[in-house]
Amino acid sequence: MPENLFSRALTRLVDTLVIIVGWWLVALSLLTCVEMVTRKVFSFSLQGIDEVGGYTLAVSAAIGYSYTLITRGHTRIDFMVGKLPFKARAVFNCLAMVTLAAMALFCISRAWVVLSESIEFQSRATTPLQTPMWIPQSIWFFGWIVFAVACVYLAGHSLLLLVKGKHEALNKAYGPQTLEEEIESEAGEVLEQVRQQNALKEAGAQS
Amino acid sequence: MIGPIEIGIGFLIMMGLMFLGLHVATTMFVTAIIGSALYLGMPAVNAVGNELWAANEDYVLLSIPLYILLGEILVRSGTTDKMYKSLADWLNFLPGGLLHTNIGASALFSAVSGSSVATAATISTVALPTFKTRKYDQRMVLGSIAAGASLGNLIPPGIAFLIYGAMTNTSAGRLYAAGIVPGALMTLLFMGTIIGMALYRPKLMGTKEAPAPLREKLGRLRHLLAPLVIFGVVMGCIYTGWATVTESAALGVVVALPIAWLYGQLSVRMMHEAFRATLRLTAMSLLILTMAFYLNFVLGLLGVTQSLAGVVQSLHVSAVQLLWVLAVFYLLLGIFFETLPMLVGTVPLVFPLTVAAGIDPVFFGVFMVLMCEISLISPPVGMTLYVIQGVRGEGTIKEVFQGTIPFFLTMIVMTAILIHFPEIALWLPRISFG
Numbered sequence: 001m002p003e004n005l006f007s008r009a010l011t012r013l014v015d016t017l018v019i020i021v022g023w024w025l026v027a028l029s030l031l032t033c034v035e036m037v038t039r040k041v042f043s044f045s046l047q048g049i050d051e052v053g054g055y056t057l058a059v060s061a062a063i064g065y066s067y068t069l070i071t072r073g074h075t076r077i078d079f080m081v082g083k084l085p086f087k088a089r090a091v092f093n094c095l096a097m098v099t100l101a102a103m104a105l106f107c108i109s110r111a112w113v114v115l116s117e118s119i120e121f122q123s124r125a126t127t128p129l130q131t132p133m134w135i136p137q138s139i140w141f142f143g144w145i146v147f148a149v150a151c152v153y154l155a156g157h158s159l160l161l162l163v164k165g166k167h168e169a170l171n172k173a174y175g176p177q178t179l180e181e182e183i184e185s186e187a188g189e190v191l192e193q194v195r196q197q198n199a200l201k202e203a204g205a206q207s
Numbered sequence: 208m209i210g211p212i213e214i215g216i217g218f219l220i221m222m223g224l225m226f227l228g229l230h231v232a233t234t235m236f237v238t239a240i241i242g243s244a245l246y247l248g249m250p251a252v253n254a255v256g257n258e259l260w261a262a263n264e265d266y267v268l269l270s271i272p273l274y275i276l277l278g279e280i281l282v283r284s285g286t287t288d289k290m291y292k293s294l295a296d297w298l299n300f301l302p303g304g305l306l307h308t309n310i311g312a313s314a315l316f317s318a319v320s321g322s323s324v325a326t327a328a329t330i331s332t333v334a335l336p337t338f339k340t341r342k343y344d345q346r347m348v349l350g351s352i353a354a355g356a357s358l359g360n361l362i363p364p365g366i367a368f369l370i371y372g373a374m375t376n377t378s379a380g381r382l383y384a385a386g387i388v389p390g391a392l393m394t395l396l397f398m399g400t401i402i403g404m405a406l407y408r409p410k411l412m413g414t415k416e417a418p419a420p421l422r423e424k425l426g427r428l429r430h431l432l433a434p435l436v437i438f439g440v441v442m443g444c445i446y447t448g449w450a451t452v453t454e455s456a457a458l459g460v461v462v463a464l465p466i467a468w469l470y471g472q473l474s475v476r477m478m479h480e481a482f483r484a485t486l487r488l489t490a491m492s493l494l495i496l497t498m499a500f501y502l503n504f505v506l507g508l509l510g511v512t513q514s515l516a517g518v519v520q521s522l523h524v525s526a527v528q529l530l531w532v533l534a535v536f537y538l539l540l541g542i543f544f545e546t547l548p549m550l551v552g553t554v555p556l557v558f559p560l561t562v563a564a565g566i567d568p569v570f571f572g573v574f575m576v577l578m579c580e581i582s583l584i585s586p587p588v589g590m591t592l593y594v595i596q597g598v599r600g601e602g603t604i605k606e607v608f609q610g611t612i613p614f615f616l617t618m619i620v621m622t623a624i625l626i627h628f629p630e631i632a633l634w635l636p637r638i639s640f641g
Contacts, residue, residue, distance in 0.1 A: 018482055023478075025276055032453075057266070064487065099233045189283070190325060197285070
């Protein structure tokens with residue numbers, strides 16, 4: 001991402017959303033356990049955990065999309081592209097971003113129809129909770145909006161880099177992650193922890 | 208209904224777009240849109256919105272982030288190297304010594320972790336220093352780590368089974384039950400491979416260390432408890448029917464928290480890291496899965512299932528023949544593809560074929576996951592191999608490739624066993640779910 005205020009704000013927003021969703025997942029897990037116990041022991045069931053759980057997945061996914069985008073995690077097959085000369089590679093990396101943005105834009109235009117119909121017809125879930133559908137769908141739609149904004153922003157930036165002829169920078173920012181980057185983003189802190197333990201052990205062995 | 212040739216063209220377009228390096232999710236979306244625009248018209252194109260909501264508002268799929276979160280918490284509880292040491296205590300007596308620990312530790316770790324990259328990186332970082340002074344053949348060391356790391360999805364609770372189950376409407380509980388025996392058998396076959404190599408080529412093996420005193424061994428045994436307790440609780444609840452797959456995942460998360468606390472690792476910062484990793488992996492899978500659902504929806508309207516069923520019937524292939532053809536197809540595809548794109552990209556087309564040939568959906572799930580495992584360690588694209596080499600930081604990737612060869616062959620043997628004795632997968636789900 002380019003170094004500017006908007007990038008920082010976007011990263012900050014997405015990160016905050018991710019943390020909120022994370023705590024919500026923990027809370028929902030606890031609630032689920034409580035429900036299981038009361039159901040087994042007291043034959044009393046808290047209604048609607050499964051329904052809320054369904055909404056939770058839709059919301060977590062929608063919010064996760066932008067985080068994964070920013071951390072360059074969305075899966076691509078880089079087998080052929082990786083073998084191309086760097087200028088051609090830049091074109092394909094840019095193309096991937098632009099098509100992703102186009103997809104996201106189309107998806108939000110259709111997702112908006114879903115949400116606006118729920119509002120217009122005041123639809124409710126056919127469940128004991130009778131949740132008004134616009135509530136979970138608004139949060140879900142918000143996640144998609146953030147994703148689409150991030151996609152368009154990054155696609156625009158990659159196009160700009162392509163037009164300016166900054167192929168190296170484009171490949172670095174929008175190409176598939178290098179091996180080191182991938183290890184770092186999927187196991188970074190865990191490896192750090194293990195290395196510290198190894199270092200401690202070595203220090204212990206020497207003394 | 209569209210004919211097999213159009214279906215083939217559609218599949219090639221999708222594969223072509225993937226090779227151009229577009230995001231896998233985009234390629235499925237584009238293929239689905241082309242299909243519906245050409246044959247179905249705007250209503251099918253406009254159905255995207257409803258499909259997006261319907262595909263993601265799913266309680267069963269909530270188990271995906273929950274299992275990933277459970278794994279991320281456990282991985283961060285700092286038990287890996289203690290677990291490794293304790294496993295070594297009990298496996299060292301076998302011919303091939305410490306190599307068995309690589310298999311065992313990777314299998315345990317990958318069973319709880321949703322990321323094969325994280326598994327390979329962590330186990331390599333823990334294991335490689337212990338091998339430094341012991342003169343094992345490097346290739347065997349690397350190969351055994353790669354083989355172990357590929358076991359994760361077959362041993363429940365893996366994410367691949369959940370994704371397959373969601374795409375084919377197959378019960379995740381049954382799939383988990385079906386994975387256990389083949390997963391255990393695969394582990395034993397890997398260990399058998401090491402024993403075989405040790406007896407046939409003793410020079411490849413390094414120096415063994417004297418066994419630790421029993422008291423020490425027993426003391427360390429508690430470090431194996433964490434993964435075993437989680438596994439027992441999660442799977443136990445599913446098999447006894449006490450909890451659904453999602454509920455037991457939630458239970459797993461709740462049990463993992465005190466474990467991380469016991470190891471002194473539970474902190475807000477650690478939880479936040481776990482959340483980030485969880486959402487990243489979840490969204491990675493779900494964007495592709497969501498688009499695959501839409502593609503599936505379009506394929507359903509296009510009558511692809513019936514069309515492909517017609518092809519299978521006209522060819523008069525038996526289930527076993529079809530499975531062998533698919534095995535070869537996936538071996539080739541696995542050279543270029545990673546697990547998730549391979550699974551999600553092919554199941555919408557391949558599943559109707561297998562149903563038409565009378566193959567049990569639960570069995571095919573196990574077969575499919577085994578194919579994914581093979582793709583993980585087949586060079587030159589197997590991601591785990593590069594990760595292991597990256598952590599190792601010396602020698603060449605060629606040594607890793609050579610090291611995986613015996614294990615790769617073992618997986619082919621396993622494929623043959625599975626195809627010809629489908630009962631090893633189907634037996635447990637039948638007795639536990641009827």
